[in-house]
Amino acid sequence: MTTRANGGALITGEQAEAIRRALKSSLYPGASDDSIEMVLSYCQAAGLDPMTKPVHIVPMKVSTGRKNADGWDIKEDRDVVMPGIGLYRINAARTGQYAGCSEPEFGPIRTMEMDREVWVDGANGRRQKTLKPFQLQYPEWCRVTVRKLLGSQVVEFSVKEYWLENYASKSDGTPNAMWEKRAFGQLAKCAEAQALRKAFPEAVGSQPTAEEMEGKDIIEGETIRAERRPPTAGAIARQAPAEPEDTEERRKLYASLQAFAKAGLDEYQGAWGRLSKEQRAMIGTSGHEALKAIAMNAGAEGVAGGGIAAEEVPL
Known part of the structure; x- marks a missing residue:
């Protein structure tokens, strides 16, 4: 059996299976077969080479529209295929009008001071949750400018994104692992993605990037900041x-x-x-x-x- 690759060339079933194995073992280790198929379908529809990893598999919680006995929304874990910032750059470059972007400009450094929930060994030998002081320095904002060729002119599209409005948090409000480790880099990617959407709305579309959605939930087509918790049999009910x-x-x-x-x-x-x-x-x-x-x-x-x-x- 033969299928068509993104460039239109025919590939054999053996070659297609080799691509699947490479994606699962190297580019998306640990991903399910269904998630790999979603990646291949996305790339085929968009004319992308899956071996360049233009998209990411993002595990998310999706609202089902149902509520449990306590009145809380019932969510289910689902893998979602989302473009990376690299795909935004590719699509902008394909227009022939992309003239690059500026280095990220960061605002003043702020300090977040909160209490973080951590698990420790209790006096009785059992694990228990406690609060410990947490401190993190982060940029108040980041500005990125994307340049676009319009005829003989270069037009600039600038975007300013705020850290507090973008960071993904755990249930206690502190940043998740990625935003704690890359407080500057994550915000810069979010600002660049927004600037590319502003400059090339038809080329990149409105779907958020994986960098923007990392650590957030999907609820009725919108997103909220939330911790991606593994499913547990005895989940603790949230309290206001x-x-x-x-x-x-x-x-x-x-x-x-x-x-x-x-x-x-x-x-x-x-x-x-x-x-x-x-x-x-x-x-x-x-x-x-x-x-x-x-x-x-x-x-x-x-x-x-x-x-x-x-x-x-x-x-």
Whole structure:
């Protein structure tokens, strides 16, 4: 039996099987036969050479639309084939209009301080979960510019992506292994992917890259940040974090942060980065998310007089 390769040449069944074995043993070790078939089908439809690994197999949790007895969404583990940043570059280059991109430009370095859930040996010899201080330095944002040839002109398409809006987290809110190890590199890939989508919308499409989706879930066509947990027989039900106490000190701190949020996302993230661990706990997750929403809605309006980024958050 013969089939057609991506270039149109006929290949034998023996050659096709050799390609499958190479993909499974070298390029996608540990992948199931079904996932390898998905890769081959994707590459055949897009006219890609599977041996260059233009796509990635990403294990994800996909919402089934059903709920369990406790009211939580039921999700199932599924392998999803997604383009890598390399495929975005290939498709942009195929247009003949791609003129390269800039080196990533990073914003100020911020420090994340949180408590991370870890498993330790308890006094009774059994494993137990405890909290340990976690600290990570990360760039506040990354800017990448993609250049495109339009006639005789080179047009630039710039994108600025924020680390806090992109990083993939575990259930405790701390970054997953990849984002902890490559705090700069992962954000740079996300920014470049967004810039390529902006410059070449028809060539690269709107499907997110594997780098952007690593560690996130698919829910009704959208994505949320989540930990990819292995299925367990006795999964622990998630509990909503307790709301912080509404004290006079918290109200004053919240009002101060709200002023920064109304000045835009840059101003607010700068103020949040200067808070102590205790102050962040005082605001709480729900307060932080509400302030981020205010900051994102503020857009580029800014504050008259040049902004308030240099002001200090009251202690």
